[in-house]
Amino acid sequence: xxxxxxxxxxxxxxxxxxxxxxxxxxxxxxxxxxxxxxxxxxxxxxxxxxxxxxxxxxxxxxxxxxxxxxxxxxxxxxxxxxxxxxxxxxxxxxxxxxxxxxxxxxxxxxxxxxxxxxxxxxxxxxxxxxxxxxxxxxxxxxxxxxxxxxxxxxxxxxxxxxxxxxxxxxxxxxxxxxxxxxxxxxxxxxxxxxxxxxxxxxxxxxxxxxxxxxxxxxxxxxxxxxxxxxxxxxxxxxxxxxxxxxxxxxxxxxxxxxxxxxxxxxxxxxxxxxxxxxxxxxxxxxxxxxxxxxxxxxxxxxxxxxxxxxxxxxxxxxxxxxxxxxxxxxxxxxxxxxxxxxxxxxxxxxxxxxxxxxxxxxxxxxxxxxxxxxxxxxxxxxxxxxxxxxxxxxxxxxxxxxxxxxxxxxxxxxxxxxx
Amino acid sequence: xxxxxxxxxxxxxxxxxxxxxxxxxxxxxxxxxxxxxxxxxxxxxxxxxxxxxxxxxxxxxxxxxxxxxxxxxxxxxxxxxxxxxxxxxxxxxxxxxxxxxxxxxxxxxxxxxxxxxxxxxxxxxxxxxxxxxxxxxxxxxxxxxxxxxxxxxxxxxxxxxxxxxxxxxxxxxxxxxxxxxxxxxxxxxxxxxxxxxxxxxxxxxxxxxxxxxxxxxxxxxxxxxxxxxxxxxxxxxxxxxxxxxxxxxxxxxxxxxxxxxxxxxxxxxxxxxxxxxxxxxxxxxxxxxxxxxxxxxxxxxxxxxxxxxxxxxxxxxxxxxxxxxxxxxxxxxxxxxxxxxxxxxxxxxxxxxxxxxxxxxxxxxxxxxxxxxxxxxxxxxxxxxxxxxxxxxxxxxxxxxxxxxxxxxxxxxxxxxxxxxxxxxxxxxxxxxxxxxxxxxxxxxxxxxxxxxxxxxxxxx
Ligand SMILES: Cc1cc2nc3c(=O)[nH]c(=O)nc-3n(C[C@H](O)[C@H](O)[C@H](O)COP(=O)(O)OP(=O)(O)OC[C@H]3O[C@@H](n4cnc5c(N)ncnc54)[C@H](O)[C@@H]3O)c2cc1C
Ligand code: SF4
Ligand code: SF4
Numbered sequence: 075x076x077x078x079x080x081x082x083x084x085x086x087x088x089x090x091x092x093x094x095x096x097x098x099x100x101x102x103x104x105x106x107x108x109x110x111x112x113x114x115x116x117x118x119x120x121x122x123x124x125x126x127x128x129x130x131x132x133x134x135x136x137x138x139x140x141x142x143x144x145x146x147x148x149x150x151x152x153x154x155x156x157x158x159x160x161x162x163x164x165x166x167x168x169x170x171x172x173x174x175x176x177x178x179x180x181x182x183x184x185x186x187x188x189x190x191x192x193x194x195x196x197x198x199x200x201x202x203x204x205x206x207x208x209x210x211x212x213x214x215x216x217x218x219x220x221x222x223x224x225x226x227x228x229x230x231x232x233x234x235x236x237x238x239x240x241x242x243x244x245x246x247x248x249x250x251x252x253x254x255x256x257x258x259x260x261x262x263x264x265x266x267x268x269x270x271x272x273x274x275x276x277x278x279x280x281x282x283x284x285x286x287x288x289x290x291x292x293x294x295x296x297x298x299x300x301x302x303x304x305x306x307x308x309x310x311x312x313x314x315x316x317x318x319x320x321x322x323x324x325x326x327x328x329x330x331x332x333x334x335x336x337x338x339x340x341x342x343x344x345x346x347x348x349x350x351x352x353x354x355x356x357x358x359x360x361x362x363x364x365x366x367x368x369x370x371x372x373x374x375x376x377x378x379x380x381x382x383x384x385x386x387x388x389x390x391x392x393x394x395x396x397x398x399x400x401x402x403x404x405x406x407x408x409x410x411x412x413x414x415x416x417x418x419x420x421x422x423x424x425x426x427x428x429x430x431x432x433x434x435x436x437x438x439x440x441x442x443x444x445x446x447x448x449x450x451x452x453x454x455x456x457x458x459x460x461x462x463x464x465x466x467x468x469x470x471x472x473x474x475x476x477x478x479x480x481x482x483x484x485x486x487x488x489x490x491x492x493x
Numbered sequence: 494x495x496x497x498x499x500x501x502x503x504x505x506x507x508x509x510x511x512x513x514x515x516x517x518x519x520x521x522x523x524x525x526x527x528x529x530x531x532x533x534x535x536x537x538x539x540x541x542x543x544x545x546x547x548x549x550x551x552x553x554x555x556x557x558x559x560x561x562x563x564x565x566x567x568x569x570x571x572x573x574x575x576x577x578x579x580x581x582x583x584x585x586x587x588x589x590x591x592x593x594x595x596x597x598x599x600x601x602x603x604x605x606x607x608x609x610x611x612x613x614x615x616x617x618x619x620x621x622x623x624x625x626x627x628x629x630x631x632x633x634x635x636x637x638x639x640x641x642x643x644x645x646x647x648x649x650x651x652x653x654x655x656x657x658x659x660x661x662x663x664x665x666x667x668x669x670x671x672x673x674x675x676x677x678x679x680x681x682x683x684x685x686x687x688x689x690x691x692x693x694x695x696x697x698x699x700x701x702x703x704x705x706x707x708x709x710x711x712x713x714x715x716x717x718x719x720x721x722x723x724x725x726x727x728x729x730x731x732x733x734x735x736x737x738x739x740x741x742x743x744x745x746x747x748x749x750x751x752x753x754x755x756x757x758x759x760x761x762x763x764x765x766x767x768x769x770x771x772x773x774x775x776x777x778x779x780x781x782x783x784x785x786x787x788x789x790x791x792x793x794x795x796x797x798x799x800x801x802x803x804x805x806x807x808x809x810x811x812x813x814x815x816x817x818x819x820x821x822x823x824x825x826x827x828x829x830x831x832x833x834x835x836x837x838x839x840x841x842x843x844x845x846x847x848x849x850x851x852x853x854x855x856x857x858x859x860x861x862x863x864x865x866x867x868x869x870x871x872x873x874x875x876x877x878x879x880x881x882x883x884x885x886x887x888x889x890x891x892x893x894x895x896x897x898x899x900x901x902x903x904x905x906x907x908x909x910x911x912x913x914x915x916x917x918x919x920x921x922x923x924x925x926x927x928x929x930x931x932x933x934x935x936x937x938x939x940x941x942x943x944x945x946x947x948x949x950x951x952x953x954x
Contacts, residue, residue, distance in 0.1 A: 090827075092526065093524050093526050093527075093528045093565075094526050094566065094627070095525075095526060095564055095565055095566040095630050096627075096630060098564060098629075099606075099608070099629035099630050108584055108585075109521070110521035110522055111517065111518060116520075116521040119521060119523070123520050128516075129516050129517055129520060130516070132515060132516060132517055133515070134515040134516075134517035135516075138517060138521070153819045154820075154823060155820075
């Protein structure tokens with residue numbers, strides 16, 4: 075049985091925080107609103123007080139705990155490597171436990187209940203076409219990210235596809251028998267919003283001859299539900315995916331979404347022994363492509379005269395796990411790309427699971443800072459490796475009245491590969 | 494919890510949103526880097542000196558203690574509200590008001606983060622040298638109040654050497670100016686220097702006038718491994734005698750190197766018993782010559798290996814050894830007592846030997862590193878608080894370390910101040926009449942003893 079850890083299981087982790095305050099320099103939530111309750115150090119102090127029974131689940135406590143993007147920026151710079159993002163997620167589960175799901179993050183409880191959502195959607199309209207939204211399973215992270223009644227109308231959203239990616243392809247696309255077989259874990263973002271990036275991935279994998287399995291039974295990785303404190307949802311999604319991983323035969327599981335990568339490699343292994351054997355098989359698509367010598371193949375293509383300036387945004391969930399070089403290496407090898415580094419490429423875009431839904435104002439502030447760095451870089455395109463980041467970055471750029479377009483690196487890769 | 498009417502008045506002064514009384518909020522302003530926790534009754538984030546003045550008058554009338562707070566990175570509990578009352582958060586005052594490139598002077602508010610200030614002046618080719626390790630988060634107000642120092646201070650001096658004027662709010666609520674934007678000024682007492690390092694007990698700093706330097710063109714980093722701490726210490730004196738003042742002269746002792754060997758895969762040869770990390774700065778064309786000169790000066794003093802960085806990446810790799818300490822120490826033992834004694838430069842080897850014998854006597858690991866150029870040693874007493882007896886042993890060791898430093902003509906604290914952590918030891922270092930002189934000043938300026946009470950002095954002023 076997949077089981078997420080409880081807050082009390084983090085007792086030692088909490089004690090590791092020495093209150094040095096170093097996280098104040100790196101926490102995007104604190105950067106947007108300079109209140110100690112926003113920063114990792116404050117949240118750890120609050121979680122500690124909750125465990126000791128020194129504080130109730132009062133309004134300010136809930137607010138502070140909701141004001142976290144679970145981005146792990148604090149962790150990556152913390153001298154003691156304290157996983158605040160895990161402590162906050164566990165605290166949210168604790169809150170949901172004690173007060174019910176809907177206490178935390180307002181609408182989360184409602185969106186999970188199929189009927190409820192549909193009614194609200196019918197009443198309030200919403201950012202997405204109702205017909206298309208119906209296609210999204212009730213447990214998909216997208217529902218948590220876009221509980222329609224709470225989505226602000228000035229937000230840029232990608233159109234939902236009328237034919238989800240996984241419905242377009244057979245479960246097995248055979249390749250060269252000497253080459254490895256990979257299971258493509260698509261994630262909700264690519265399946266429903268950015269299917270073209272999924273097509274691009276297939277093109278790249280076909281180019282190098284690997285066999286691809288796209289199991290229809292795979293479901294949302296569960297990361298948005300982690301963010302929402304919805305423990306049961308995370309656990310049941312994990313089990314469904316586990317069954318998929320166990321039923322198929324393959325050498326690697328590839329992801330093209332930083333959040334999915336983190337869900338599969340960071341969240342699942344903490345839920346039970348049975349997940350461990352899959353952790354090492356999960357590879358970000360660019361790590362996989364580099365290992366397969368793909369960058370060298372790209373580098374052999376003739377450089378284009380009319381190169382475009384492209385910069386790279388590090389998704390938090392790759393940066394935290396040290397995946398920073400591979401996506402850049404692919405970008406730099408592309409013949410049409412003139413790569414430029416932006417300042418603070420590794421700072422959070424501001425999406426943060428369900429954060430941007432409930433704190434759109436602060437999320438926008440974080441995004442605005444990022445949009446400024448993008449502008450200063452002089453790039454025309456921003457490439458990244460996560461559908462969530464793509465959506466948020468494009469929204470931030472549009473709000474800043476700028477013209478840059480945000481793409482998945484895979485989209486650029488597909489441009490130069492033969493049909 | 495005091496009267497609701499006080500809260501109402503505070504709200505009238507600073508606005509409702511800036512006055513926090515919920516338990517969750519109070520918890521967030523109850524600690525600093527000492528990890529000591531005391532709950533305040535209320536947290537206020539004022540927006541101007543005028544508001545602070547009104548708050549101090551209100552607090553004086555009602556005898557409410559007030560605890561100024563910057564980023565809360567203090568290592569001695571300076572900002573911790575040990576007596577409840579008001580935490581005065583100064584981070585909203587975060588503007589750089591003026592950078593005067595003609596006179597090399599900047600005027601800033603106290604909530605400006607040190608690194609942000611440095612970055613801003615460096616954009617126009619200027620330089621603010623003091624570099625406490627906490628600079629990415631610490632506030633300039635906190636730096637002035639603690640007179641913070643860092644590696645670069647061996648060449649450039651500490652915070653107070655750059656502060657030439659202040660605007661302050663007195664404990665009774667007057668707003669006054671000290672010093673000013675001139676490089677010279679001898680009219681009246683030097684109140685600016687009195688406030689520098691006063692740990693928030695004499696005034697609340699609301700504006701800071703800072704002296705700046707032209708930014709050195711370039712720097713060069715080298716790492717020298719020695720076969721003994723004596724060699725490293727002699728090297729420091731020899732370099733300075735050779736008329737080179739490096740920007741940085743950081744040392745790591747043998748036990749620190751042992752930790753690094755255990756915890757990392759960095760290349761630390763077994764023969765190395767001490768390391769100096771040396772950085773020189775200045776015009777590019779002189780740097781290679783300076784590095785060559787340093788190398789030849791230290792060569793006869795038991796050098797195991799010298800590494801010189803030619804690129805910023807190589808320089809970063811050399812710094813890696815220094816930066817790996819904190820994480821490596823944690824693998825030795827989870828908890829640490831961290832002291833920052835300072836001894837005359839030439840006495841560093843004697844001090845290290847004293848500390849080694851204290852460590853052996855109590856059977857607890859003590860590792861030392863720090864700023865060899867100014868004799869400032871970070872003494873890390875590593876314990877496991879969960880092991881019975883460890884805490885008491887560490888306390889005894891701390892006492893003996895202080896004693897040792899004082900015997901060598903040193904001081905208990907080079908950088909972190911007294912606060913609540915070193916208050917009990919104050920009379921080890923200062924004579925009774927010196928303490929009295931200080932207390933007289935405190936009493937005169939803060940007759941109600943409401944501004945950061947309980948700090949520096951162990952008993953009532
Ligand atoms: C990881 C780490 C590394 C550190 N490295 C160094 C180092 O290399 N060198 C060094 O010197 N210190 C160092 N420190 C200690 C600390 O960062 C410094 O003392 C710093 O100056 C404190 O700044 P702050 O803004 O955090 O102040 P706080 O901790 O909030 O307050 C410190 C003191 O200043 C007072 N204060 C703050 N603002 C004002 C104001 N506007 N007016 C009047 N009083 C005020 C407070 O009352 C308190 O007494 C380090 C701390 C940490 C956690
Ligand atoms: S979370 Fe890490 S960086 Fe932040 S205060 Fe705690 S120990 Fe320091
Ligand atoms: S996970 Fe991100 S938002 Fe949350 S405390 Fe850490 S740095 Fe801040």
